[in-house]
Amino acid sequence: MEDSDEKKSRRGAGRVCSICNERKAALKRPKTLEQICRECFYTVFEDEIHRTIVDNHLFKPGERVAIGASGGKDSTVLAYVLSELNRRHNYGLDLFLLSVDEGITGYRDDSLETVKRNEIQYGLPLKIVSYKTMYGWTMDEIVKAIGLKNNCTFCGVFRRQALDRGAAVMKAEKLVTGHNADDMAETILLNILRGDIARLSRCTFITTGEDGPIPRCKPFKYTYEKEIVMYAYFKKLDYFSTECIYSPNAYRGFAREFIKDLERIRPRAILDIIRSGENFRISSSTKMPEQGTCERCGYISSQKLCKACVLLDGLNRGLPKLGIGRSRGRNNAKDEEHNKASSFQSKPCGALDI
Amino acid sequence: MPSSREPTHTHSQKLGFCFSAFDQRISSASRPFGESELLIMQLTLEFGGGLELLCESIKIHEVDVNPKSGEDKLIMRDLLGWIKANIIKERPEMFMKGDSVRPGVLVLVNDCDWELSGNLDTSLEEKDVVVFISTLHGG
Numbered sequence: 001m002e003d004s005d006e007k008k009s010r011r012g013a014g015r016v017c018s019i020c021n022e023r024k025a026a027l028k029r030p031k032t033l034e035q036i037c038r039e040c041f042y043t044v045f046e047d048e049i050h051r052t053i054v055d056n057h058l059f060k061p062g063e064r065v066a067i068g069a070s071g072g073k074d075s076t077v078l079a080y081v082l083s084e085l086n087r088r089h090n091y092g093l094d095l096f097l098l099s100v101d102e103g104i105t106g107y108r109d110d111s112l113e114t115v116k117r118n119e120i121q122y123g124l125p126l127k128i129v130s131y132k133t134m135y136g137w138t139m140d141e142i143v144k145a146i147g148l149k150n151n152c153t154f155c156g157v158f159r160r161q162a163l164d165r166g167a168a169v170m171k172a173e174k175l176v177t178g179h180n181a182d183d184m185a186e187t188i189l190l191n192i193l194r195g196d197i198a199r200l201s202r203c204t205f206i207t208t209g210e211d212g213p214i215p216r217c218k219p220f221k222y223t224y225e226k227e228i229v230m231y232a233y234f235k236k237l238d239y240f241s242t243e244c245i246y247s248p249n250a251y252r253g254f255a256r257e258f259i260k261d262l263e264r265i266r267p268r269a270i271l272d273i274i275r276s277g278e279n280f281r282i283s284s285s286t287k288m289p290e291q292g293t294c295e296r297c298g299y300i301s302s303q304k305l306c307k308a309c310v311l312l313d314g315l316n317r318g319l320p321k322l323g324i325g326r327s328r329g330r331n332n333a334k335d336e337e338h339n340k341a342s343s344f345q346s347k348p349c350g351a352l353d354i
Numbered sequence: 355m356p357s358s359r360e361p362t363h364t365h366s367q368k369l370g371f372c373f374s375a376f377d378q379r380i381s382s383a384s385r386p387f388g389e390s391e392l393l394i395m396q397l398t399l400e401f402g403g404g405l406e407l408l409c410e411s412i413k414i415h416e417v418d419v420n421p422k423s424g425e426d427k428l429i430m431r432d433l434l435g436w437i438k439a440n441i442i443k444e445r446p447e448m449f450m451k452g453d454s455v456r457p458g459v460l461v462l463v464n465d466c467d468w469e470l471s472g473n474l475d476t477s478l479e480e481k482d483v484v485v486f487i488s489t490l491h492g493g
Contacts, residue, residue, distance in 0.1 A: 015470050027467035035470055073403070073489070182489075229403065229460055229489045230467070241404040241488070256490070260457035 030224045030267035038234055045231055049219055050085050056206050058217045066098040066172035068163050071111035074178030076239040077228050083122050100162045101130035103138025107245050114240040129166035131158055143246055146320035151246050157307045167214045179218045182225040185270045188277035189255045198288055204277040212300050394418050395428050395480055403488035409441050431474040458490045
């Protein structure tokens with residue numbers, strides 16, 4: 001033990017926390033390049049999220065808030081920090097965990113075990129909604145029917161609705177997700193790469209869907225993935241980290257890798273991409289899809305039928321290609337312009353479809 | 355230091371058994387006589403955030419590493435090469451890119467971000483704990 005103390009002081013000499021000037025620095029903040037100790041890191045990490053919440057008026061006192069929880073690092077840290085801040089700053093929020101069971105054996109069943117432990121560890125009630133009960137299909141069954149192409153489109157569209165519906169059933173007034181700054185930068189790039197102007201204009205909003213039944217917000221919008229993982233590691237938070245067995249993730253994977261490469265050279269790049277995204281102004285002559293509601297299920301949709309209903313139709317009729325790809329066709333022959341702006345096309349893993 | 359004919363180091367696994375133990379022992383035991391002065395360094399390597407899947411789902415590896423011949427110290431650059439050769443069993447591209455870890459993999463030496471100690475040039479000492487965590491898996 002004396003041996004390791006000596007070693008630490010030898011190597012750690014000179015690297016003192018730039019905030020408290022006392023303790024040994026434990027990490028370099030990507031945002032500011034400051035070298036800070038563990039304790040000061042906890043403080044600045046939590047305070048920044050608190051500031052984001054307050055400055056952007058993310059919550060109202062007394063609100064019932066669903067935390068979209070996958071068992072992964074982001075949502076686990078979000079659940080932990082949010083319940084902590086709720087206590088510390090008296091937000092007065094009624095928090096609970098909301099998880100989606102996609103029905104992916106060997107992946108989601110394991111990660112749901114993590115969420116169930118989080119339920120006990122953080123003292124937050126948990127509600128699980130499943131694709132099977134909501135749509136009649138598990139992802140395992142969908143993949144069996146359609147193969148490994150486009151399956152992420154189904155999963156993404158279904159998950160988005162499942163979270164909204166689960167939140168509605170549980171009478172939540174708001175839904176928070178763990179999307180972080182890296183995810184945000186990646187989504188901005190992807191929307192540029194796809195020419196998806198409608199999404200590009202709204203993907204940087206910290207709160208979306210305010211006109212809909214359940215607004216969603218992202219308290220980690222400016223929080224670096226590195227700091228989230230460091231926080232989880234130092235605090236020994238229990239999270240699940242296995243890649244989905246069905247996720248090829250090719251296109252998004254390239255964008256992700258590109259962002260990570262940029263971050264290594266200049267960590268601020270992530271915040272700067274977000275800044276750029278926020279300041280895009282979409283020319284007023286660009287046609288944007290009009291939001292309506294799905295004729296069948298009543299979910300928000302810019303088409304006659306919402307995407308989930310079209311996909312489900314295809315599955316149930318044995319035509320799984322229905323609703324996949326740019327040509328969309330059947331739902332709306334006349335509104336070609338709208339289609340271009342709102343096309344889902346083959347978006348790999350919709351988990352990050354902000 | 356024991357003679358090089360003997361297996362000079364042990365290789366235990368807390369959470370399971372790793373065959374790299376044998377690979378390593380055999381390779382160093384079969385070295386020619388002259389290199390008996392080899393420095394052996396005991397390290398604890400920990401893989402998390404999904405990286406453990408690249409090494410047979412074993413998270414913690416107690417290993418003995420010998421610095422390159424002629425060197426008297428071990429730096430992270432060498433350790434990464436050693437890990438790639440001895441510990442990583444599949445998809446090495448998920449762990450490394452070029453001569454460093456893949457961007458998005460966090461590295462901590464004794465619970466301290468390696469960006470504070472010189473990244474690849476961080477020098478390692480006996481009984482150091484080196485942690486690798488992927489940030490690239492799941493959300």
